[in-house]
Amino acid sequence: MSAALSTLQNVFGYASFRGPQAAIVDQVVAGGDALVLMPTGGGKSLCYQVPAIVRQQAGQGVAIVVSPLIALMHDQVGALHEAGVSAAFLNSSLSYDEAQQVEWQLQSGQLTLLYAAPERLVTPRFLGLLDDLHAQGQLSLFAIDEAHCVSQWGHDFRPEYRALSVLHERYAGVPRIALTATADALTRADIVERLHLEQAQQFVSSFDRPNIRYTIVEKKDVTQQLLRFIQNEHADEAGVVYCQSRRRVEEIAQTLQQAGINALPYHAGFPSEVRQQHQDRFLREEGIVMVATIAFGMGIDKPDVRFVAHVDMPKNIEGYYQETGRAGRDGLPAHAWMAYGLSDVVNQRRMIDEGGAEEEFKAVLRSKLDALLSLAEATDCRRVRLLQYFGETSSPCGNCDNCLHPPTVxxxxxxxxxxxxxxxxxxxxxxxxxxxxxxxxxxxxxxxxxxxxxxxxxxxxxxxxxxxxxxxxxxxxxxxxxxxxxxxxxxxxxxxxxxxxxxxxxxxxxxxxxxxxxxxxxETVAAARSRSTKRGVQPNAAAANLGPDAQARFINLKAWRSEVAKSHNLPAYVIFQDATLAAIAEQCPGSLQALGSISGIGSKKLDAYGAEVLRVIGGPSV
The missing domain is CATH 1.10.10.10 (Winged helix-like DNA-binding domain superfamily/Winged helix DNA-binding domain)
Structure with a gap:
């Protein structure tokens, strides 16, 4: 067994790699550069976490992970700790003494992974720390997450990412892996150029997320359309509603709340403590609907988001794909719903025309908007159109609104x-x-x-x-x-x-x-809502097919997990994902050995929680 596969099984509890993960891991473990395009929920994190562990065990030092969000760093480091991996982050949430402690851990070789924002990484102080580690041969790799942020052609350009070219210039020989869920050919070429990844091996996974159903409707009364969509199809389930303006966020959140839906607003105009409180609730509680601008979402790892809705049309397909990809990360059925109208087209056109960009750049933005509008107006399979935009051919999916209810043309x-x-x-x-x-x-x-x-x-x-x-x-x-x-x-x-x-x-x-x-x-689909039938509310998508006894075990396991997560100040899914709990409930293992064979249970988690899990499901305690 290779060191990488052994790490995957023993640390993370998965029997085998998925798709191109094995080839990516082998490339980076061997010291090569990689550019990875993999859809949200496809397992990008493992592509650098496994090499980081393997290279650290071989005496090659610490991996530095460039991550744009504090919340993402916190949850990923927490998840690594749960798996028994030494990891830390350096960001503004730490006190001076806490930051000093992390730097000491870094310098003394105690860390396997260190997460940092791009702004911090290029400061003289941080570069000085990296210089010392490099001189000692103790930099194992650089992982650049959300790499599309480096490109002006991408949907979320962040100028601070441009400074990451210093990694190539200053630390030659240290492998770099750049990862993103969304990049068309133009954005991909820009990533390669800006990060000097000309020699990197490119791994482009399928952009298809077959578990997501795409539905696009014409606006009539969008607030009421959204309300019906949630009440009829996703009652009591977690979801994200994206709006273009802060005012719209607050209005829709209030309307949903008045209708008895557990909704929270989120936009950049709220104080940071309010945003953090709402984000924490969304991550840690069940059935929360977050109504937000695009200020919310990047790096959100919550696996059981059952729907993402857009009440305003995004700017381009990359943004739409990235945002809808936050639904169904657990691989279970999820829904991407969007309403659009003439005002969306007018507003987006106006923002492009009034922007201060060069005409060449505006022309690219217009073409991207036109591609999204073409997707919205399409009468054939949405998924075929969506994948075609990213250069991928496919056949009709049978799981989008046009396939399920072919429109009249x-x-x-x-x-x-x-x-x-x-x-x-x-x-x-x-x-x-x-x-x-x-x-x-x-x-x-x-x-x-x-x-x-x-x-x-x-x-x-x-x-x-x-x-x-x-x-x-x-x-x-x-x-x-x-x-x-x-x-x-x-x-x-x-x-x-x-x-x-x-x-x-x-x-x-x-x-x-x-x-x-x-x-x-x-033909207008304004009357198509009459086709919708209110489905029975499922307590949990992962447990939908469990029998009565297994359902009871699943409920007990979730209650136990919730208490553990609260005591560790982590989202529940970091302890165990729903799919793992459902497998435990269904198989009802009678021993630690049998429990350890279930996907998602590594050796550290088995040691930490195995006896308790067996107790909760009514099995022996050893």
């Missing part, structure tokens, strides 16, 4: 031509420009004060779109905006001074007006 070309013609006629007649609502009123022949005021009931296209609903026309607008056949023009009100967006024709409008471009649209 209609030809929106005529509606698009009439819409563009109306915009042209209205603007030809008036020096002013007008928004989407007014254009649709003219097109549908509605008799409003504004229509009469500007004599738009006299334009030749007035009322020629009576046969189309407002929902249909908004779908047409979304697609025309996405393809560039319709644009936005900024206008400042002379009365209020407010700046607002109005619709305008572009060079791309001509082909649609001539009928040279077909506009195919999905």
């Amino acid at each position: 209609w030809d929106g070309t005529d509606a698009a031509r009439k819409l563009l013609s109306t915009i042209y006629r209205v603007h030809e007649m008036s020096a002013l420009t007008f928004g989407a609502g007014h254009i649709m009123d003219v097109l549908r022949g509605k008799d409003t004060d504004k229509v009469r005021q500007f004599l738009h009931d006299k334009v030749s296209t007035f009322g020629i779109g009576k046969g189309y609903s407002e929902t249909q026309l908004r779908g047409v607008m979304r697609q025309l905006l996405a393809t560039g056949a319709l644009g936005l023009h900024k206008v400042t009100s002379e009365n209020s001074g407010h700046v607002f967006d109005t619709l305008c024709l572009t060079s791309g409008s001509r082909d649609v007006l001539r009928g040279e471009v077909q506009v195919q649209l999905r």
Whole structure:
């Protein structure tokens, strides 16, 4: 048995590596560099933790892990301690004396892994510590987690990651492993260049998360849509709801709370102690729904998140994939639900156009937004589209909304031509420009004060779109905006001074007006909620298939685990994951040896908790 496999089994309690893990571990143990793209929940941490242990046992010193979040460092170090591995972190949560103690442990060779933020790693003091270790041959490897943060093309660029190029320049010969769950080809190339990983072996896992069901709906009343989604499909289950603004976070959290859902708000405007308190509750309690901006999420290892919902459209597919990947890390069924509308497209376009970036960069951002909108408007398999974006081919999954309920497609070309013609006629007649609502009123022949005021009931296209609903026309607008056949023009009100967006024709409008471009649209799914049936609430997805006796054992094990986790100030899943508890409850082992054969129980945990676990399930105590 190799040292790496022995470590995996004895320390972490897993019988074998998954997917490319073994090849990645072998590469780093042998001293080679690696770039690892592996979906959330795919086991990235083991790809550097196992090599760190093996190389430390071979006398090659400590592994330095670059991690962007304090909460993630705390939980990962706690999990390593539970597995019997010597690990620590250096961050701002430590007092001066505590930091001194960690530095002493580092210098005296007592640590196998040390976690630090990128800002701290490049300080003169920290580099001085690393210089001393390097001179003694006691730096085993560098692991750079969330490596996409180094790229301006990625969805979460952090300038401080750029300074990590010092690792290549200053510590030649020390293997480096960069890891991320999300990076398209452009971002991947940028990671290689910025971190000088040209000689690194690249390991790109499948981006498929077959346990996640993707559902995308058009906005109608998004708060009520979200409420129905949670109540009908995920009552009493943990989830994350992403919103674009802080105000929306607070409003939706309050609405969910009033509906009896255990929801908490989270955004950067809250004091740090409130954010920490809410994050701790989410990690440590069951059934919490976190309503948050994207300030929340990176590094959250909670395995039993059963859904991730977006009430506003993200900026790109990378961000969407990263955020939805926080659901179902335990491999059990989970749900990614998103609502989107015309306002999302307008807002995201405006943020790109008003940004201070170079035009080349804006063009990339627009193309990424268009790809996400294409995913939202798709009438074929969502998963095929999603994986195709990352360069992966697949077949229809049978587990997304389009596969389960194929949408009706209609030809929106005529509606698009009439819409563009109306915009042209209205603007030809008036020096002013007008928004989407007014254009649709003219097109549908509605008799409003504004229509009469500007004599738009006299334009030749007035009322020629009576046969189309407002929902249909908004779908047409979304697609025309996405393809560039319709644009936005900024206008400042002379009365209020407010700046607002109005619709305008572009060079791309001509082909649609001539009928040279077909506009195919999905029929509105606003009525699709009638297809949903309220499912019975499962007490826990991991225990769904257990019999009555095993269910009772599972409940007792969870209660015991909760008490242990509280005493250790750790999330419950760090002690044992639900899947491990379910296996114990189902198999009901009668001895420590039998218990030790269950996945997720390493030798340290068996020694620490084995007798108690046997007692809880009613078996012998030895």
